[in-house]
Amino acid sequence: MLRHLASILLCTATLAVAQETAPQPVLRWAADPDSNAPYTFYGSDNKLTGFEYEIINAIARHMGRKAEFVQNDWDGLIPGLGRGMYDVVICGIEITPDKAGEVLFSNPYYVTFEQLVVRKGTAPITSLDQLSGKQIGTLDQTAALSMLEKTPGVEAKTYDEEINAYQDVANGRLFGVLLDYPIAKYYAAPNPNLQFSGPPFGQIVYGIAIKKGNTELQQDINKALQEVIASGEMRDILSRWGLWTPTVAGAFGQPEDPSQADTSYKAFVASHSEEASFTTRLQRYWSYWPLLLNATILTVEISLVGMMLAIAVGFTLAIMRVFGPWPLRWIATLYIEIIRGTPLLIQLLILFYGLPNIGIKLAPFVAGVLGLGLNYAAYEAENYRAGLLAIPKGQMEAARALGMTHFQGLRFVVIPQSFRLVLPPVTNDFISLLKDSSLVSMVTLVDLTGAYNRIATQSFDFFGTGLLVAAIYLLIGLPFVRLARYTEQTLAVDQRRPNQKPGMIPGLNMINKLTNR
Amino acid sequence: MYPTTRMENSSEPLLSVHGLHKSFDDNPILKGVSLDVEKGDLVSIIGPSGCGKSTFLRCMNFLEIPDAGKISIAGVEIDCQGLEDAPPRDLKEKAHKLRQHVGMVFQQFNLFPHKTILENIMLAPMVVRGIPREDAEKNGLRLLEKVGLGALADRYPAQMSGGQQQRAGIARALAMNPQVMLYDEPTSALDPELVDEVLKVMKDLDNEGMTQIVVTHEMRFARDASDYIVFMEKGHIVEISDEDEIFQNPKDERTRQFLKRFI
Numbered sequence: 185m186l187r188h189l190a191s192i193l194l195c196t197a198t199l200a201v202a203q204e205t206a207p208q209p210v211l212r213w214a215a216d217p218d219s220n221a222p223y224t225f226y227g228s229d230n231k232l233t234g235f236e237y238e239i240i241n242a243i244a245r246h247m248g249r250k251a252e253f254v255q256n257d258w259d260g261l262i263p264g265l266g267r268g269m270y271d272v273v274i275c276g277i278e279i280t281p282d283k284a285g286e287v288l289f290s291n292p293y294y295v296t297f298e299q300l301v302v303r304k305g306t307a308p309i310t311s312l313d314q315l316s317g318k319q320i321g322t323l324d325q326t327a328a329l330s331m332l333e334k335t336p337g338v339e340a341k342t343y344d345e346e347i348n349a350y351q352d353v354a355n356g357r358l359f360g361v362l363l364d365y366p367i368a369k370y371y372a373a374p375n376p377n378l379q380f381s382g383p384p385f386g387q388i389v390y391g392i393a394i395k396k397g398n399t400e401l402q403q404d405i406n407k408a409l410q411e412v413i414a415s416g417e418m419r420d421i422l423s424r425w426g427l428w429t430p431t432v433a434g435a436f437g438q439p440e441d442p443s444q445a446d447t448s449y450k451a452f453v454a455s456h457s458e459e460a461s462f463t464t465r466l467q468r469y470w471s472y473w474p475l476l477l478n479a480t481i482l483t484v485e486i487s488l489v490g491m492m493l494a495i496a497v498g499f500t501l502a503i504m505r506v507f508g509p510w511p512l513r514w515i516a517t518l519y520i521e522i523i524r525g526t527p528l529l530i531q532l533l534i535l536f537y538g539l540p541n542i543g544i545k546l547a548p549f550v551a552g553v554l555g556l557g558l559n560y561a562a563y564e565a566e567n568y569r570a571g572l573l574a575i576p577k578g579q580m581e582a583a584r585a586l587g588m589t590h591f592q593g594l595r596f597v598v599i600p601q602s603f604r605l606v607l608p609p610v611t612n613d614f615i616s617l618l619k620d621s622s623l624v625s626m627v628t629l630v631d632l633t634g635a636y637n638r639i640a641t642q643s644f645d646f647f648g649t650g651l652l653v654a655a656i657y658l659l660i661g662l663p664f665v666r667l668a669r670y671t672e673q674t675l676a677v678d679q680r681r682p683n684q685k686p687g688m689i690p691g692l693n694m695i696n697k698l699t700n701r
Numbered sequence: 702m703y704p705t706t707r708m709e710n711s712s713e714p715l716l717s718v719h720g721l722h723k724s725f726d727d728n729p730i731l732k733g734v735s736l737d738v739e740k741g742d743l744v745s746i747i748g749p750s751g752c753g754k755s756t757f758l759r760c761m762n763f764l765e766i767p768d769a770g771k772i773s774i775a776g777v778e779i780d781c782q783g784l785e786d787a788p789p790r791d792l793k794e795k796a797h798k799l800r801q802h803v804g805m806v807f808q809q810f811n812l813f814p815h816k817t818i819l820e821n822i823m824l825a826p827m828v829v830r831g832i833p834r835e836d837a838e839k840n841g842l843r844l845l846e847k848v849g850l851g852a853l854a855d856r857y858p859a860q861m862s863g864g865q866q867q868r869a870g871i872a873r874a875l876a877m878n879p880q881v882m883l884y885d886e887p888t889s890a891l892d893p894e895l896v897d898e899v900l901k902v903m904k905d906l907d908n909e910g911m912t913q914i915v916v917t918h919e920m921r922f923a924r925d926a927s928d929y930i931v932f933m934e935k936g937h938i939v940e941i942s943d944e945d946e947i948f949q950n951p952k953d954e955r956t957r958q959f960l961k962r963f964i
Contacts, residue, residue, distance in 0.1 A: 581764055582811035586825035587800045587877055589793075596828055601815050675815070 211249040212270035213240050216258040218634075219345040219641030221452060222370045222425050223276045224253075226638055228455045228468075230475055233448075235366075235425040236274045239293055240392070242417050246408035256628045260537060262286060264628075265395050267540035272392050272405065276364065278327045279391040288398060289391035290405045293413075294422070295435040297384035298328045299368035302360040303353055309360075309382040312338070318359035321349035327388050328362040346371050347641055354378060364388055366427055374453045384431065416443065424448045456644055465645070469652060472639050479635035480656055486552050486631065487618045487660075493557025494617070495610070498564025505565065506572050507594075516565065523562035529623050531555050536627040552624035560617050567609045571602030604675040611668035615661045632656055704941045705735040715740040715912050716761070716881055721770035721781070723756055730756045731767070732936035738881075738914065743907045745923035745944075746916045748933035749959055754916045757933070758883050761914070762803050763796035775802040775880045804874030808886040810866045812858040818869040819845065819854040822876045829877070837876075844872040848902050864895030868902055875906075882906065884915040888922075900926065920960075924948055932956045 215224040217232060224234040232253060244251035254270040261273045265287060272290075279289045300309055309315065316337030322328040324342040332340040341358065343349040346367050352358040354377040361372070362385065372378045392409075394402050412418050413436050422428040423442035426449030433440045504516040523531070532555035535546060546554065575598045583593030622633035630638070636653040640646045705719075714737035723731040730753045738744055746754045759765045761772060767781040777799050813821050822841035826832040832840075845851050848868040858866050867887055874882060884903070888896045900922045907913060907926060917923055923930050924944045932940040932947065932955075940953045951957040 576809075576811075578807060578809055578811040579813065582805075582807060582813070583825075585762055585764060585800065585803075585805035585807075586873070587797065587829040588825060589797070592828050596824060597813055601813075604815075 208248065208250050210252045211240075211244040211247060211272065212252045212254050213244075213272045213274055214254040214256045214261055214264060214270040215273065215275040216256060216261060218637040219347055220275070221642075222366055222427065222449070224274070226642055227452075228471070228642070230471070235294075235421055235427060235448075236276070238421045238425075239412065239418070240272075240274045242412045242421070243392075243405060243408045246411045247404055254628075255630065257626055260626070260628065262393065263537040265393060267537065267545060268395070269628075271398075271401060272394050274392045276366070276390055277393050279389045280327065283393075287396055288394040288402045290394065290402060291409055292389040292391055292435065293409055293418070294366075294390040294427070295432050296365045296388050296390075296427075296429065297431060298331060298362050298386050298388065299365045299372075299380060300360050300362050300382045300385065301350065301353060301368050301372040301378050302381045303356070304377050304379050306360075306379070306381065311382070312385060315359070319357075321352060321358045321361040322363055323349070326363070327386060328364070331386055332362060345637075345641055347644060350375065350378060365429070366425075369426065369449075370452060374456065387431075413438075419443045426450075465648065468643060468645075469648070472635075475630075475635050475639070476632070476652075476656065479630055479632045480660065482629060483618070483621055483631045483657075484660060486549065486556065486624055486629070487614070487621045489553045490556035490560065490621065491614050491617055493553060494560035494564045494613070497558065497561035499568055501561060501565035502568035502572060503594075506569055507590075520562045520565055523559055528555065528559045528620060529626065531559055532623055532627055548624075548628045551627050552621070552629055555627075556617055556621060556624070559620075560613060563613055564610065567606045567613070568602065570609075571606035572598060574605055575601050604672060607668055607672045607675070611665060614664055618661055618664075619657060703733075703735070703938050705737060705938070714738055715775060716914075717771075717773045718757075718761065719771040721757065721760060721772070722768045723753075723760055723765060724768055730936055731760065733770070734933075734936070734938055735770075736931065736938060736941075738912060740880075740912050741907075741910045742928045743903070743913045743926055744915065744929060744931060745927040746914065746931045746933060747918070747920070747923055747959075748939075752933040753936045754933045755885055758885050758914065758916050761881075762800060762805050762883060764805075766792070766796075772799070774799055777802065801877070802880045804877060804879035804882045806867070806870050806874055806882065806884045806887050808889050810858070810863070810870045810890070812866055812870055812873070814858050817855050817857055818850065818861070818866075818872075821858070821869060822873045825873070826876050840876060841872075844875050845869070847875075847905075848872045849898070862895060863891045864898045867891065867899045871899075871902055871906075880912060882911055882913045884913065884917070886916055886918060888917070888919050896922075920948075932959065934959070 215236065217225045217234075219225075220234070222235055224232060224237040227233040241251045254264075256264045256269070258275070261275055261277075264270060265273055273287075274293075277283070279292065283289075302309065312331065312335045315332075315335060317339075319339045319341055320332055321341045321343055322332060323346060324344075329340055329342060332338050341349075343352075346361075346363055349358065349361045349363070350372050353361050354375060360381070361368075365384070368380065373380070392405055394405065416438075418436065419428060419433075419438055420443050422432060423444040424447055426446035428442045430440045501516045501519060504512040505520070508516065532551065535555050536548070536551040539546060579597050579601065580590075580593045583597045584590070588596070621631060624631050625634035625637065632653050636649055640649040643649065716736075716738040718734060718736045721731050721734040722729070734753070734757055746757065748754050756765055760767045761774070770781050772779050772781065777795075779795050779799060812818065813824065816824065819838065819841050822844060823834070823837040826837045826840065827834060842851065842854060845854055848871055850865060850868055850872070853861060853865065858869070861869070871882075871887075887903075888899055891899065896919065900919070903913060903915070903922075904926050915923075915927075927944050929941060929943055930947045931938055932942075932951075932953070934955050940947065940951065940956045942952065942956075947956060948960060951960055
């Protein structure tokens with residue numbers, strides 16, 4: 185259960201030791217590898233790849249450092265930099281004046297433009313003004329979005345995943361998508377239903393983001409980056425990925441023709457061709473099983489530990505609220521109302537990204553467990569309170585009349601009876617928590633939902649992957665539902681008929697027959 | 702003046718209540734009730750609904766905390782004056798000490814539904830007195846035998862008739878070796894044909910010399926089994942009489958009115 189937690193602690197410890205003793209320091213870099221080809225993403229062999237992946241490794245090598253990858257969600261990349269989870273972020277981040285206020289940027293490592301993609305057969309577009317009155321998709325926080333917002337009459341729609349935006353163009357829900365050229369080249373060009381339209385729009389400059397104030401690291405990275413460009417390594421990498429365009433060649437003052445064949449691009453397109461046969465699909469699913477297994481284990485771990493925390497805290501809150509003196513009652517009520525009245529997602533983000541501002545840095549697993557556990561504790565508390573109040577007053581009176589203390593009456597008479605009453609709602613909550621655990625993918629953990637994101641955006645197979653992951657959630661939940669039902673029936677002693685043996689429960693035989701057990 | 706006792710000799714009473722007052726919110730329920738009960742007596746308390754008889758009984762066990770008055774049971778004496786303002790710890794200790802000597806039987810039985818009746822009986826001796834499991838079990842079986850439930854020790858309350866449950870409730874109270882047994886309308890929740898089996902247990906206990914105070918609507922039992930009858934009305938004890946006397950020739954007009962239906 186706590187293996188995961190322990191391994192994180194162990195990792196941190198060994199990391200600290202390694203930093204002190206090993207001669208080669210590390211360069212911790214972060215990206216969001218989900219739906220992120222060709223920047224940094226998991227290839228069909230489930231290993232990291234991408235042109236940014238190769239660039240940062242080259243830079244680290246020139247710096248004499250060992251590149252170490254840290255995964256994070258796109259929205260958390262810059263906050264994570266602030267809390268010191270890693271040294272740099274390289275993830276297609278455009279150098280813009282407002283971002284430059286938050287972080288330091290390296291010199292540009294790639295220069296490109298916005299590419300408009302429309303459905304096959306659409307009349308050519310030559311200027312953005314022609315898009316007036318049309319719905320155009322793009323990603324949040326991109327240069328494309330601000331360009332669209334500056335164009336009068338354009339209705340900009342933002343997506344979380346580029347693949348969904350292009351899918352909507354193919355489906356006819358959108359007129360077009362405006363996104364960075366590399367994205368268009370990898371996600372739209374291979375799709376026979378889509379076509380590029382119009383000239384290059386604007387200019388986008390990608391830079392490596394560094395924590396504000398760390399100018400020393402900024403200088404080191406710029407020096408290494410310059411070496412990578414000058415040695416021709418940069419041209420080789422970008423050529424292999426099919427991204428060596430006249431724009432970038434001009435920016436680096438190098439020849440326009442690619443230095444190598446675009447093998448990486450071809451391999452990507454081949455592995456994502458639409459016409460995957462049934463057997464290749466099955467093979468592909470099979471190749472995901474180590475990822476899915478780890479993700480399932482993480483989901484179960486985080487849900488079980490979270491639920492245990494929720495039960496312990498919830499029980500304490502319920503006792504405080506039902507039996508405590510007024511200050512404790514008041515505190516418990518306040519806690520329950522605040523936690524129930526705010527979204528779990530916000531609570532998780534505050535725990536993970538907000539607390540470091542006051543010096544509390546939680547490991548992702550700890551933050552996930554705390555977020556889920558403390559949130560569900562509020563709901564558990566209300567369950568238990570209802571359970572405690574549902575026990576007739578006469579039970580405690582009988583216990584007191586027999587000379588028991590209030591505590592003994594609770595311990596031996598009231599709580600055991602409420603246990604059975606609250607079992608069904610608690611089971612409900614656990615199933616609910618199991619599904620809400622998908623939110624921990626927001627704090628860099630690769631749980632089942634994180635695995636779904638990675639697989640679906642990598643294979644473009646949203647339907648099959650969705651069914652697969654949904655089935656796993658269902659399968660995890662079922663045994664707990666059955667266990668709870670069995671326990672509930674075993675505890676239902678006050679409903680047994682006379683002469684019935686313990687363990688023989690009314691209706692259980694019928695249920696057993698019906699479910700053919 | 703209101704009567705307080707039927708004690709015939711001058712020996713110390715086992716239970717003595719003096720000037721008991723109790724209000725709920727601003728509604729006075731007991732307005733100065735006094736009663737002395739001698740060891741071995743079986744006393745029935747009767748009276749119309751709302752006269753305070755159940756509250757009176759519950760005060761003797763501190764299930765309700767009296768506003769004023771003195772209660773003394775088997776040498777444990779509590780002066781209730783201002784008790785509600787006293788530190789709770791102090792009250793707990795006193796009430797706990799007093800309850801050691803008092804057994805209580807409830808109208809709705811209040812058996813613990815998640816335990817067999819044998820476990821119901823064993824629980825308090827083990828938890829409160831720290832008696833080992835085997836001894837508690839041996840004693841529990843003896844008590845069940847005594848109330849005629851020896852064969853049903855492993856039943857759960859829901860598997861038994863109301864009469865059987867109430868007999869188990871009596872056995873549970875007896876397990877703490879009380880000096881006084883209090884009954885709060887012990888047969889009111891029972892079907893008529895089940896009443897007698899419970900009353901028989903109470904009569905047997907009377908023959909063994911147990912001191913018992915019964916709040917009841919069961920006039921036949923009150924007349925047949927009681928040593929004497931206490932009649933309450935509007936928060937006062939109005940009359941204390943021998944069982945024959947009160948039914949045949951009530952001294953007080955209010956008693957006469959109340960008993961008219963039963964005579």
